[in-house]
Amino acid sequence: xxxxxxxxxxxxxxxxxxxAASGRHRLVVTRFPPEPNGYLHIGHAKSICxxxxxxxxxxxxxxxxxxxxNPTKEDVEYVESIQADVRWLVSGWADHVLxxxxxxxxxxxxxxxxxPDHSIAAIRGSEAAGHDLEPFFASDYFPQLFGFAERLIxxxxxxxxxxxxxxxxxxxxxxxxxGQESPSRHRTVAENLDLFRRMRSGEFPDGAxxxxxxxxxxxxxxxxxxxxxxxxxxxxxxHTGDAxxxxxxxxxxxxxxxxxxGVTHSICTLEFEVHRPLYDWLLGALDLARPLPRQIxxxxxxxxxxxxxxRKLLQLVNEGVVTGWDDPRMPTISGLRRRGVLPGSLREFxxxxxxxxxxxxxxxxVLEKCIRDDLNRAALRRLAVIQPIKVVLTNIAPxxxxxxxxxxxxxxxxxxTRTVHLTREVWIEQDDFxxxxxxxxxxxxxxxxxxxxxxCIIRCDEVVRDATGAVVELRCFADLTTRTGQPxxxxxxxxxxxxxxxxxxxxxxxxxxxxxxxxxEPEKDGRDFKSVLNPHSLRxxxxxxxxxxxxxxxxxxxxxxRLGYFCLDASSPPQSLVFNRTIALKDSWAKTxxx
RNA sequence: UGCCCGAUGGUGUAACGGUAGCACAGCAGACUCUGGAUCUGUUUGUCAUGGUUCAAAUCCAUGUCGGGCAGCCA
Numbered sequence: 001x002x003x004x005x006x007x008x009x010x011x012x013x014x015x016x017x018x019x020a021a022s023g024r025h026r027l028v029v030t031r032f033p034p035e036p037n038g039y040l041h042i043g044h045a046k047s048i049c050x051x052x053x054x055x056x057x058x059x060x061x062x063x064x065x066x067x068x069x070n071p072t073k074e075d076v077e078y079v080e081s082i083q084a085d086v087r088w089l090v091s092g093w094a095d096h097v098l099x100x101x102x103x104x105x106x107x108x109x110x111x112x113x114x115x116p117d118h119s120i121a122a123i124r125g126s127e128a129a130g131h132d133l134e135p136f137f138a139s140d141y142f143p144q145l146f147g148f149a150e151r152l153i154x155x156x157x158x159x160x161x162x163x164x165x166x167x168x169x170x171x172x173x174x175x176x177x178x179g180q181e182s183p184s185r186h187r188t189v190a191e192n193l194d195l196f197r198r199m200r201s202g203e204f205p206d207g208a209x210x211x212x213x214x215x216x217x218x219x220x221x222x223x224x225x226x227x228x229x230x231x232x233x234x235x236x237x238x239h240t241g242d243a244x245x246x247x248x249x250x251x252x253x254x255x256x257x258x259x260x261x262g263v264t265h266s267i268c269t270l271e272f273e274v275h276r277p278l279y280d281w282l283l284g285a286l287d288l289a290r291p292l293p294r295q296i297x298x299x300x301x302x303x304x305x306x307x308x309x310x311r312k313l314l315q316l317v318n319e320g321v322v323t324g325w326d327d328p329r330m331p332t333i334s335g336l337r338r339r340g341v342l343p344g345s346l347r348e349f350x351x352x353x354x355x356x357x358x359x360x361x362x363x364x365x366v367l368e369k370c371i372r373d374d375l376n377r378a379a380l381r382r383l384a385v386i387q388p389i390k391v392v393l394t395n396i397a398p399x400x401x402x403x404x405x406x407x408x409x410x411x412x413x414x415x416x417t418r419t420v421h422l423t424r425e426v427w428i429e430q431d432d433f434x435x436x437x438x439x440x441x442x443x444x445x446x447x448x449x450x451x452x453x454x455x456c457i458i459r460c461d462e463v464v465r466d467a468t469g470a471v472v473e474l475r476c477f478a479d480l481t482t483r484t485g486q487p488x489x490x491x492x493x494x495x496x497x498x499x500x501x502x503x504x505x506x507x508x509x510x511x512x513x514x515x516x517x518x519x520x521e522p523e524k525d526g527r528d529f530k531s532v533l534n535p536h537s538l539r540x541x542x543x544x545x546x547x548x549x550x551x552x553x554x555x556x557x558x559x560x561x562r563l564g565y566f567c568l569d570a571s572s573p574p575q576s577l578v579f580n581r582t583i584a585l586k587d588s589w590a591k592t593x594x595x
Numbered sequence: 596u597g598c599c600c601g602a603u604g605g606u607g608u609a610a611c612g613g614u615a616g617c618a619c620a621g622c623a624g625a626c627u628c629u630g631g632a633u634c635u636g637u638u639u640g641u642c643a644u645g646g647u648u649c650a651a652a653u654c655c656a657u658g659u660c661g662g663g664c665a666g667c668c669a
Binding site: 228231299353453587592 | 605606630
C-alpha cells in the first residue's frame with residue numbers, strides 16, 4: 001500500500017498554513033469554481049481534492065461555485081452533473097467543509113467601519129441540516145458586479161469603449177509591441193455612467209460597446225492593456241434567464257466573486273498566472289473593506305493515454321466516438337464512476353501526484369495502482385469465465401453437485417465465504433490450457449494437473465477435437481481427495497485456475513475497456529488526437545458467471561478472480577447482466593509470455 | 596521575438612545553505628489454492644557554465660530547453 005503522509009504538504013499548503021498562522025483570516029476559505037459548460041474530469045478531481053483538502057486540513061470551507069458568466073456556452077445539465085460529481089468525490093471525506101448557500105440566497109449589503117460592503121453567507125456541510133442548499137453562482141452576483149463596475153467608472157478607472165471586436169483586437173497590439181489607446185478612453189465619468197447603464201438597459205446590439213478597465217495600453221502584460229470587463233450579449237442565461245443583456249468577463253467576475261464569498265485562497269491553474277496582476281489590480285482599485293483573496297497557481301494534470309480538455313472531450317461525445325460524457329472510457333469523473341472506480345482511489349491519486357508548478361505528464365500506472373489498491377481491499381471475489389473451453393470431469397456423475405467453500409475476500413476475513421458447486425461439466429478459460437506449452441507455463445496441459453480453485457486438482461486425460469482439429473473439450477479426472485478438508489487437500493500443484501459450472505453458470509455481457517488512445521501523448525508534436533484513437537478501446541464479450549452473481553445490483557463491484565475488477569453497469573437491464581471491466585489484474589505471466 | 600513561469604532517476608514528487616529521500620514503473624528473489632495481494636533486495640537522478648560560501652539541488656549571473664500569455668472564452 002502506498003505510504004502517503006496523513007497530512008500532505010506542498011507549496012500551496014505551506015502558503016495557506018503561513019497565512020492561517022498569521023491570523024490574517026478568520027477562516028480559511030477556498031473554492032472550486034467550474035464553468036458549467038461540460039462535465040468534470042480527473043483534472044478537476046485534482047483541483048477538488050486540493051481545494052477541499054486544504055479546507056479540511058484547516059477546518060475551513062470550500063465553496064462550490066458555478067462560474068457562469070457566459071450564457072452562450074453553459075447549461076443546467078452541466079450544473080447538475082457537476083454537483084453530483086463533486087458530492088460523490090468528496091463524500092465521506094470533506095462533505096463537512098463543502099460550502100453552499102440557502103437556495104435563492106443573494107449577496108447582501110452591509111457597512112464595515114463606515115464603509116459599504118457586500119458579502120454572501122455560506123453554510124458548511126457540517127451545519128447543513130434542515131437547510132435547502134444550492135451551489136454559489138457567479139451569476140447571482142450580477143447586481144453587485146454591476147455596482148462594482150459603476151464604482152470603477154466613478155473613480156475614473158473604467159470606461160465604455162466603442163471599438164468593434166476587430167478594432168479592439170488591433171488596438172491591443174502584440175506581446176512584443178505596445179497597444180494603442182482607444183478613442184473612447186477619455187470620456188467623462190458622467191458619459192461613461194450613462195452609456196454603461198444604457199448598455200444594461202438593452203439599448204445597443206451585441207458587440208457594439210464594452211466596458212473596459214483603464215490601466216495601461218503599453219503594459220508588457222497584455223492582460224493589463226485595458227481589459228474588457230463587460231460585453232453585450234442578448235442571450236438567455238441558464239440561471240438568470242433574460243434579466244441581463246450585459247455579462248461580466250471572467251477576470252472581473254472571478255476576483256469579485258471570491259471577495260463576496262470571503263474566499264481567502266483562490267487556487268487556479270498555471271494559465272491564469274499572467275492574469276494575477278489584473279486580479280490584484282481590480283480588487284485593489286475598489287477600496288474593499290474586508291481582507292482580499294489571494295490567487296495561487298498550480299500545474300494542471302496531464303495524464304498519459306488521454307486528453308484532458310472539456311472542448312476535446314465534448315468533441316468525442318458529439319462525434320460519437322464514445323457513448324456520452326459518462327462513457328467508461330472517458331477520463332471524466334462520471335465516466336470513471338460508471339467504470340467502477342471508487343472515489344477514494346481518485347483522492348489517493350491526487351495525493352500521490354502532488355501539487356507543483358511543473359507542467360509534467362503523469363504516468364497512468366499511478367492512477368491504475370490507486371484503483372487496484374482500493375478495489376483489492378473492497379471487492380468481493382467471484383468466479384467468471386470469459387473465453388470458455390469445456391472440461392468434462394469424467395469421474396463425476398451427470399447431475400451430481402459437489403459443494404465447495406469459496407473465500408469472499410482474502411484481504412478481508414470478515415467478508416466470509418460462500419458456496420460454489422462443482423459439476424461434471426465446467427468451463428475454464430481457454431488461456432488456462434495449452435497443448436504444447438512454452439517453458440514456465442504452469443497451467444493445464446495434456447497429462448498435466450492444475451487445481452480448480454476452491455475445488456480440487458484435476459488431471460487432463462484426453463483432448464477432444466472437432467472436424468477442423470480445434471480443441472473443443474478436455475476430459476479430465478477430478479481428484480476429490482484434494483478438496484478442502486480432504487486428506488490430500490495440501491497437495492501442491494503449480495497453478496490454481498478459475499472455473500464455473502457449465503450447468504449452473506449464468507450468462508452475462510462483459511465490456512472490456514482499454515485506453516482510448518494508442519499513444520501516451522495523443523497530441524504530441526501537434527498531431528490530431530483523433531488520429532490515434534484506439535480501435536479496440538471497447539470489446540464486448542459474452543461470459544459465464546457463478547450463479548451468485550445473478551443477484552448483483554447496479555454499481556456493485558467484484559473481482560472476477562484472475563481476470564480483474566468488474567462493476568455491474570448502472571444501466572444494466574434487470575433480467576440480464578452487463579458488467580464493465582474497471583481494470584484488469586496485474587498479469588506478470590503476460591510479461592513472461594511476451595518474452 | 597516582449598512579459599511571466601518552470602527544470603531533481605524512465606515518470607511524478609521531497610530535501611527550505613549541511614547524508615539527494617519517497618512513490619509509481621522496471622529488474623531479481625521469497626511466499627501464495629488468484630502468475631493477484633504481500634514481503635525482501637535492487638538498477639537509474641540535481642539542465643549547462645561560471646560565481647558566492649567551510650559547504651550549493653537550494654543563493655547570484657549567463658545560457659539551454661520546456662510551458663503560458665495577444666477571446667467581447669473560462
